[in-house]
Amino acid sequence: MTPLVELKNISLSFGGVRAVDNVSLDLHPGEVVGLLGHNGAGKSTLIKILAGAYQMDEGEIWIEGKKVNIQSPRDARRHNIETIYQTLALADNLDAPSNLFLGRELTNRFGLVDDAQMEAETRKIMARLNPNFKKISEPVSALSGGQRQSVAIARAVYFNAKILIMDEPTAALGVHESKMVADLIKELKAQGLGIFLISHDTREMLDLCDRVSVMKNGALIGTEKVGDVTEDDILSMIIMGKARDAA
């Protein structure tokens, strides 16, 4: 089966620092691949290249068997790649519908933004994802962390993302809200989306992911199926920076 995403030999340097060093990864439909590593290991930089926020120096991105050129977040969206960031995702001063449709507003026949239609669509999708979500027309600054995250996830779901990038989606959330996001991830996976997940919580990763890839100092240490490894194996990969077989 053709992988949904293939990242081939990706490198990116900032000044003299090789933030991402010759990394290759793939992702299949209905699969969750976790990225683990210390702060500064290059996980976020790598997925930001896929999301179009950074441009790589070397390497290739293939999507569904075709080589693609991603220069901007707009390009990434064109390839059905949606990104959910820990903090950067929402404009606090706007309400949930405006955020959900940001950059892709629905318009009426005069070309004007159709707020009522967007609100109706938001109500529909929120009823499915997070039935407790009531503050539709308030600025998202008034929402809790979990509610904000569900707005970001709703954005990905509404626009039929095939590839979802989640950068620490539960970092700012409480226990119940983290559970809600975890359930959502499982549901999206069951729908056949491919998901790249970044988290510091190793246990959560082993629970949610099919495979985990460990990075250190910009380089890929190794990729393992979660069934084949223990939490300790992963931790030693993160800390020692050595692939399991070599250990």
Next chain:
Amino acid sequence: MTDSSTAGTSTRPSAAKPKRSFLTQLEIDTRLLGMIGAFILVCLVFNVLTDGRFLTPRNIFNLTIQTVSVAIMATGMVFVIVTRHIDLSVGAMLATCSAAMAVTQTDLLPKMFGLGLGHPLTPWVAIAVGLVVGAFIGAFQGWLIGYLTIPAFIVTLGGLLIWRNVAWYMTDGQTIGPLDDTFQKFGGINGTVGETWSWVIGIIAVIVALWALWSSRRNKVNHEFPVKPLWAEALVGVVIAVGILGFVAILNAYEVPTARLLREFEARGEVMPDNYTAAYGIPYSVLLLIAIAIGMTVLAKRTRLGRYIFATGGNPDAAELSGINTQLLTVKIFALMGALVALSAVVASARLTNHSNDIGTLDELRVIAAAVIGGTALAGGIGTIHGAILGALIMQSLQSGMAMVGVDAPLQNIVVGAVLVLAVWIDIVYRRRTGGK
């Protein structure tokens, strides 16, 4: 306010129906209400201090036309400040636009195309030239800010010096006037629509406003969203209608002095009938401001451009990651600011009937103050067009009220400065109390 809380606790219908106060049922922005209250207070205090001379049709008319120039620019400044920028160069840009338009109609057109003052094309060509100059300067500054990432404060601080002196250079520092007669009609008292047309415009405005209210309600009902009670909708409608027609009535109550009417009839070679009176009605400049206010509000609330402006102000990173081209957006915002400055320059120079070298001096501060008093947050993401216009009106009322009372010029500026700081502090406290940003 009567005690609605006891009624609420005694009956307490159900938890699903929370008690709603009078104001929340009306769905009116309390902040806007506070500003209107402050404005009315200022008017009433000055009316007492001036023995009733402040709230006369004549003074209200003058206040309105004095506010227009700053108010037009303040609507553009809202977008600039909402996206976390600032424009210190608007007063200087106004001078350059005004100089360009004055030179066009008194020098370029007569010499190059033989179109003198009074030719029907002259004012429109001049205004077009002003708009191009303003939009171009704005776009250029926006490009420096957006693409070269020079801070807006620095770019426009430089612009303040540059455009003020470009204007000086273009005119050798001379006052250029008188300007074209039709052009002067945008200045205020020299161009009003008269009594009958004022009523016609007023009534059309009421019909449009009520239709807008009704269609917005119908739209909500169609989508099965909650709507406010019918009595609240009706009350808002009545207030709007009374406000519009009251404003027209006041402007229509200001009658043209008999001496001026006599001159006008003489100029036309007619004899004025006995007991003939005529009112000024709505000035063209005010119509221009209203048109701009409506246009800018639609732009802010109902277009993608407006949505992107507010999203970028709220979270520039999120906007960029959503695929919004924030660099190009900056150019557009500053170009729009420049075009509005050009329209302001039309009004300001037409009101003076000439271009003078110091036109627009310190306007940047008045414009920024109007936007900020009107609730535009310097932290970005928050601001309204109507708020900025009301801010301009409050500033102008203070200034002319103090002048009427006979407060010394330095004290006037001290008070205006203090009011600006006070207004921002009140705004901060208000936002903290209401849990906003």
